[in-house]
Amino acid sequence: MTDRKLTKTKYAQAINDEILEKMSLKNRYSFLNNNLMSFLSPEQFNFLKKVEKFCMRFEKKNNITHSEDEDMYDWIPAFGAEGLITRAHNFEMVDVNYDYYGATADFMRYLAMDGFDPQFAMGSGATVLAINPVYDHHEDIPQRLEALKDMVTGKAAGCILITEPERGSDAVHQLTTCDKQDDGSFILNGEKIFNTNAPKSKWAVSYASAEANNGNTMAQFLVNTEWDGWNCERVYIPWVPKLFLGKERLENLRVPKEYVLGDVGKGREHLFEGLVPERIGIAMGGVAQAWNALAHAGIYINLRKQFDKVVLIFQGVGFTYADLWARTSNITQGIIKFAENYDEKMEKFGGEIPGNIQQAMVVSASQFKYQATKLSAEVCYECANLMGGAGLCDNTLMHDLLNMSRIQEIVGGSRQIQQYIMSMAFRKLFKMSVP
Numbered sequence: 001m002t003d004r005k006l007t008k009t010k011y012a013q014a015i016n017d018e019i020l021e022k023m024s025l026k027n028r029y030s031f032l033n034n035n036l037m038s039f040l041s042p043e044q045f046n047f048l049k050k051v052e053k054f055c056m057r058f059e060k061k062n063n064i065t066h067s068e069d070e071d072m073y074d075w076i077p078a079f080g081a082e083g084l085i086t087r088a089h090n091f092e093m094v095d096v097n098y099d100y101y102g103a104t105a106d107f108m109r110y111l112a113m114d115g116f117d118p119q120f121a122m123g124s125g126a127t128v129l130a131i132n133p134v135y136d137h138h139e140d141i142p143q144r145l146e147a148l149k150d151m152v153t154g155k156a157a158g159c160i161l162i163t164e165p166e167r168g169s170d171a172v173h174q175l176t177t178c179d180k181q182d183d184g185s186f187i188l189n190g191e192k193i194f195n196t197n198a199p200k201s202k203w204a205v206s207y208a209s210a211e212a213n214n215g216n217t218m219a220q221f222l223v224n225t226e227w228d229g230w231n232c233e234r235v236y237i238p239w240v241p242k243l244f245l246g247k248e249r250l251e252n253l254r255v256p257k258e259y260v261l262g263d264v265g266k267g268r269e270h271l272f273e274g275l276v277p278e279r280i281g282i283a284m285g286g287v288a289q290a291w292n293a294l295a296h297a298g299i300y301i302n303l304r305k306q307f308d309k310v311v312l313i314f315q316g317v318g319f320t321y322a323d324l325w326a327r328t329s330n331i332t333q334g335i336i337k338f339a340e341n342y343d344e345k346m347e348k349f350g351g352e353i354p355g356n357i358q359q360a361m362v363v364s365a366s367q368f369k370y371q372a373t374k375l376s377a378e379v380c381y382e383c384a385n386l387m388g389g390a391g392l393c394d395n396t397l398m399h400d401l402l403n404m405s406r407i408q409e410i411v412g413g414s415r416q417i418q419q420y421i422m423s424m425a426f427r428k429l430f431k432m433s434v435p
């Protein structure tokens with residue numbers, strides 16, 4: 001029997017000892033690194049290896065098996081202490097200073113974290129969606145800084161409440177209402193759903209409108225889930241059994257004025273400013289899942305024998321793999337280029353990219369989100385397929401990858417919504433280009 005620390009096996013072991021051990025986190029990281037080393041800068045590569053080292057040690061030290069009965073929310077404080085919840089920014093306002101940060105750094109973080117545990121990586125991504133608006137609108141108010149520090153350092157998880165039972169894709173016509181009081185506080189009433197991490201979060205960033213269905217009256221709030229009026233039950237998504245999503249009933253929930261991130265009329269603008277990092281983050285996640293699947297399958301098909309030959313030799317296997325590999329490699333280089341460009345612009349414009357450039361980046365972010373999640377769903381499925389039964393059983397992370405890669409097409413705006421955004425942007429481009 002193989003060393004269980006390296007496997008996900010909870011039930012019977014279907015893969016032989018030798019191959020299962022060869023698919024260890026260490027070997028999968030090694031495969032990833034050998035693929036990326038030719039196009040990463042030394043700074044990028046060193047940070048990737050640093051995060052990988054931490055994940056390997058963490059997995060070993062804590063006997064992580066990645067099975068469903070582990071509570072991955074228990075891992076957050078350790079990753080937070082290491083500065084691995086997000087590397088998108090430096091957080092000097094809460095005394096958290098990184099020597100390396102930005103969109104490119106965060107991509108490296110995501111690649112390593114996804115190799116370790118894809119569901120955990122996705123959960124941390126949802127906390128980042130709550131971190132970003134507080135980072136952008138803290139205004140040095142102590143209550144907001146406290147929440148920011150809690151989430152960045154892994155003391156508490158965070159979540160974002162946009163989607164409602166009756167309002168999904170149409171996110172600007174929300175039914176949840178906010179009623180402003182004389183003292184500047186607000187009373188929130190309404191329902192939200194599918195909010196990643198919500199049942200495990202201390203902090204939530206929620207949207208509501210002064211007038212239901214009127215996007216011009218949207219506002220944005222930071223909510224402590226311990227406050228009266230917060231009622232949350234878990235929504236169970238079998239494809240991500242370790243992830244806790246919430247359905248919330250906000251019932252006369254009072255938000256003091258210190259926690260109002262965007263007053264009435266500001267909510268929609270705040271919602272849109274988060275879209276570039278959110279969609280690029282999802283694209284990075286999709287690519288990270290594709291690499292993880294390619295690493296599993298790449299090792300497996302080089303070792304698994306049928307008809308007395310390693311199965312990679314058969315064209316049906318080897319050529320299919322080569323195609324998935326090439327497309328993943330190409331999109332990885334595209335996202336790195338986008339992230340480097342984004343980091344350069346953030347530095348050049350002191351953290352605030354001008355509106356017209358931001359506008360162009362919204363389209364690129366949609367293009368990457370659309371293509372990376374679509375590719376990831378194909379790569380993860382085809383890699384599982386190339387592994388035969390071994391790709392479908394619970395012995396490895398393959399079924400997590402297969403299931404999660406399908407979810408990514410919905411989260412952060414569905415495939416059809418990205419297509420809609422792109423087609424409208426193309427119409428604008430046409431009008432700019434052809435008199």
Ligand SMILES: Cc1cc2nc3c(=O)[nH]c(=O)nc-3n(C[C@H](O)[C@H](O)[C@H](O)COP(=O)(O)OP(=O)(O)OC[C@H]3O[C@@H](n4cnc5c(N)ncnc54)[C@H](O)[C@@H]3O)c2cc1C
Nearest residue numbers: 160161162163167168169194195196410411412413414416
């Ligand atoms: C795992 C998971 C995690 C999530 N995490 C969060 C979170 O943290 N916070 C949060 O607020 N939400 C979250 N969501 C919600 C997610 O953003 C929504 O599910 C998504 O926006 C789609 O909304 P909906 O489910 O209501 O589908 P609907 O909007 O009802 O869409 C149904 C179908 O109609 C299509 N459609 C709708 N409008 C159009 C259109 N104009 N043109 C073409 N097609 C259209 C859609 O593409 C889809 O195929 C999460 C969802 C999942 C599954």
